[in-house]
Amino acid sequence: MVDEKGKPPVFCEKLCIVCKGAREGNSICKSIQNLELKIFGKNGCIWGAARTKYYGVTPDKKIPEKSKK
Numbered sequence: 001m002v003d004e005k006g007k008p009p010v011f012c013e014k015l016c017i018v019c020k021g022a023r024e025g026n027s028i029c030k031s032i033q034n035l036e037l038k039i040f041g042k043n044g045c046i047w048g049a050a051r052t053k054y055y056g057v058t059p060d061k062k063i064p065e066k067s068k069k
Contacts, residue, residue: 009050012059016047019059033060 012019018036021029036044037060043049048059055063 009047009054012044012047012051013063019044019048019051022060023062030060 014020018029018032022033033044036048037058040048042058043052044059052058057063
């Protein structure tokens with residue numbers, strides 16, 4: 001996970017097939033992600049939680065343009 005806004009959580013943002021696909025609008029990925037969010041909670045898996053902590057948005061939401069680093 002991320003310590004004090006150190007390195008950005010790259011896996012959830014760019015490499016995770018489920019999260020990346022869901023944010024791009026793929027309905028199958030969105031269904032899988034919704035199931036994951038129900039199982040793990042609103043922040044999702046450990047990589048999704050790191051993304052939420054770093055960017056302030058849950059794994060199912062896109063990062064606002066002003067928050068990108």
